[in-house]
Amino acid sequence: MPEAANPIAAPLEEVARKHIPGATGIEALKRLSGGASQEIWSFDAATPSGAVPLILRRAPGGFRDTGRSGTAVPLETEARLIRLAEEVGVPVPPVRHVLTEEDGLGQGFIMDRVPGETLARKILRDEEFAEARPKLARQCGEILAKLHTVEKSKLPPLRTATSRDEVEQYFTTYKQLDYPHPVFELAFRWLRDNAPQTPELTLVHGDFRNGNLMIGPDGVRAVLDWEIAHIGDPMADLSWICINPWRFGNIDMPVGGFGTREDLFAGYEAAGGFKVDPARVKFWEVLGTLKWGVMCMGMASAFLQGDRSVERATIGRRASETEVDLMRLLAPLTGKE
Amino acid sequence: MQDQPSAIDLIGAVSEFIRNHAMPQLKGHTAFHALVAANALDIVKRELEVGPAANGEELARLKSLLGKDGTLDALNRELCARIESGDMTLDTPGLRDHLWATTLTKLAIDQPKYSGYRRALEEKA
Numbered sequence: 001m002p003e004a005a006n007p008i009a010a011p012l013e014e015v016a017r018k019h020i021p022g023a024t025g026i027e028a029l030k031r032l033s034g035g036a037s038q039e040i041w042s043f044d045a046a047t048p049s050g051a052v053p054l055i056l057r058r059a060p061g062g063f064r065d066t067g068r069s070g071t072a073v074p075l076e077t078e079a080r081l082i083r084l085a086e087e088v089g090v091p092v093p094p095v096r097h098v099l100t101e102e103d104g105l106g107q108g109f110i111m112d113r114v115p116g117e118t119l120a121r122k123i124l125r126d127e128e129f130a131e132a133r134p135k136l137a138r139q140c141g142e143i144l145a146k147l148h149t150v151e152k153s154k155l156p157p158l159r160t161a162t163s164r165d166e167v168e169q170y171f172t173t174y175k176q177l178d179y180p181h182p183v184f185e186l187a188f189r190w191l192r193d194n195a196p197q198t199p200e201l202t203l204v205h206g207d208f209r210n211g212n213l214m215i216g217p218d219g220v221r222a223v224l225d226w227e228i229a230h231i232g233d234p235m236a237d238l239s240w241i242c243i244n245p246w247r248f249g250n251i252d253m254p255v256g257g258f259g260t261r262e263d264l265f266a267g268y269e270a271a272g273g274f275k276v277d278p279a280r281v282k283f284w285e286v287l288g289t290l291k292w293g294v295m296c297m298g299m300a301s302a303f304l305q306g307d308r309s310v311e312r313a314t315i316g317r318r319a320s321e322t323e324v325d326l327m328r329l330l331a332p333l334t335g336k337e
Numbered sequence: 338m339q340d341q342p343s344a345i346d347l348i349g350a351v352s353e354f355i356r357n358h359a360m361p362q363l364k365g366h367t368a369f370h371a372l373v374a375a376n377a378l379d380i381v382k383r384e385l386e387v388g389p390a391a392n393g394e395e396l397a398r399l400k401s402l403l404g405k406d407g408t409l410d411a412l413n414r415e416l417c418a419r420i421e422s423g424d425m426t427l428d429t430p431g432l433r434d435h436l437w438a439t440t441l442t443k444l445a446i447d448q449p450k451y452s453g454y455r456r457a458l459e460e461k462a
Contacts, residue, residue: 180413183436185420186427244453251452311373317380320443324453327440331433333460 011104012043012056019097019110020054022047038075038227042113053115054096058108071228075099077156078226079109081203084154085223089146093214093222114222120210120248124257132219137259139220140208140241141267147223148202148234148273155203160231163195166287170294177297183323187290190330196233196280204232209241210248210256234274238264239284244325245292286329293322345385352378383446391442398435437461 009029016023023045032040032055039058044051059075073081079098086092093111123129161169171188174181206228214222240246242254242261250257255264265276300316303309342350355375363371392409399412402425407415419425420432427433441461444454 180410180417182413182416182420183440185417186436189420189423189426247452249452251456310377311370314373314377314380317447320440320447321451321453323440324444324451324457327437328453328457328460331427331436333437333457 008041008056008058008105012041015097015099015103015105015110016043016045016054020045020047020052022049023052024048027051039108053113055093055111055113056105056108057111058099059106061106071159071230073156073158073227073229075107075109077158078229079111080156081150081226081229082111084150084203085147085226088149090143091220091222093224114214116214116216116221118211118214118224120246120257123210123215124248124250128217129215132215132217133258135219136215137255137261137263138267140213140255140259141238141264141269141273142271143220143223144205144208144234144237145268145271145273147205147237150203152203152231155231158203158230160201162198162201163191163233163283163287166232166236166291167191167195170287170291174294174297177294177301179297179300181293181297181319181323183326184290184293186330187286187326191283191287191290194279194283196277196283198233198280200234200274201231202234203229204234204237205229206232206237207240208237209246211246213256233280233284235277235280236284236288238268238276239281240288242281242285243288243292245289245321282329286326289322289325289329293319293326296322345382348378348382348385352382380447383449387442387446391446395439395442398431398438402429402431402435 006029009026012029013026016026025046027044027046028051029041029043032042039056039060041056041058042054043056044053057075057078076098079095082092082095086094093114096110096112098109099105099107117123117126117129124133167188174184174188205223205226207225208223212223212225213220214224241256242264244251247253247257253259254261261281268274268276296315296317296319299312300319303313303316352375355371355378360368360371360375396409396412399409399416400406403412403415403419405412405415416425425432437457441454441457444451444457448454
């Protein structure tokens with residue numbers, strides 16, 4: 001059977017027996033997705049009281065290549081952050097076990113498999129989520145407020161990225177990609193001229209958006225993918241979920257295509273978040289939009305260097321989407337927003 | 338002069354074939370990638386339709402803005418350098434209009450259904 005043929009099945013079964021109470025074995029092991037920096041496996045631990053749904057998040061082949069994804073934190077750090085976030089009331093998948101050397105599975109951790117949906121198109125359109133949708137923006141604000149209260153003294157080592165650091169990081173990447181984008185130059189210039197002082201630096205999730213939120217008919221159930229968490233401006237998390245690509249066509253619902261900034265900010269402030277600074281939020285929205293644009297350029301570059309994926313090639317052609325978003329932010333045609 | 342059907346018509350036919358005949362027979366990831374491939378052909382088709390005239394107009398605007406001759410690539414690089422240095426800003430006569438015209442053309446080719454593009458067209462009207 002596939003489990004037997006899979007080289008991780010035997011060590012994973014051993015780990016489950018040791019660390020999941022009552023586990024006698026594992027079932028339904030399957031790879032969910034993969035990328036340069038992670039493998040995600042879904043499996044059930046069989047116990048006398050029933051199957052326990054679990055996820056193994058593991059470095060590809062067991063080891064995370066930090067050279068390739070310079071901003072990704074080690075998986076042990078990710079597990080630690082999830083536990084710290086849980087302590088302050090952020091909904092997360094509880095971490096069951098952090099892999100050790102003797103487990104023989106490389107670096108990674110096992111967490112609960114939280115049921116729900118991450119696909120924006122379903123969350124924004126399916127009847128199942130109709131009642132949840134109007135509540136999501138406020139919930140996101142409340143969750144981010146809690147996330148930003150994690151005590152810094154408890155945090156594992158993380159990179160610090162101020163507004164200026166982030167602008168320069170993406171400017172360097174943009175220059176390396178070596179293709180002229182006058183609109184991106186305009187945005188970089190604006191960001192340099194308008195980089196805010198960051199009065200408070202906190203834990204920042206860094207990728208808080210549709211796709212990384214497990215959502216059920218009752219609302220947000222878990223915040224996933226803590227891979228690029230860092231110390232930064234908390235306003236960055238409030239902006240990233242508002243950039244137009246994450247609205248999936250619902251342009252008048254700036255928060256992830258499901259809600260308003262008013263609800264997001266009200267939830268954030270009511271749950272003890274910092275006072276929302278609209279100028280800083282706009283700065284991060286411009287930077288977030290530009291970041292996605294530079295990432296699209298990176299896809300084009302990877303394609304030209306020999307990765308013949310048609311999908312990657314067409315994502316390269318989506319840089320222009322961020323250009324129209326940037327023009328609407330920086331040189332609006334109507335004078336509004 | 339090439340014979341009929343034109344490159345635009347050929348690409349349109351292949352795109353329709355993928356979407357209407359091949360895709361329904363495919364499953365999972367392969368079906369998804371077939372759709373992506375059809376979308377890529379649609380970009381090529383629109384570029385063949387719109388690109389030549391639009392590139393000519395862009396080049397004319399760049400020459401007038403920068404006051405010099407050159408290729409599209411060279412003049413775009415020059416424009417980038419001048420924006421980066423702060424030599425040209427949104428207050429520079431012609432720059433805002435040029436960037437909007439160029440951006441809207443790119444979207445007309447790449448993603449004419451994109452929400453930000455459609456909204457910009459409404460705002461422009």
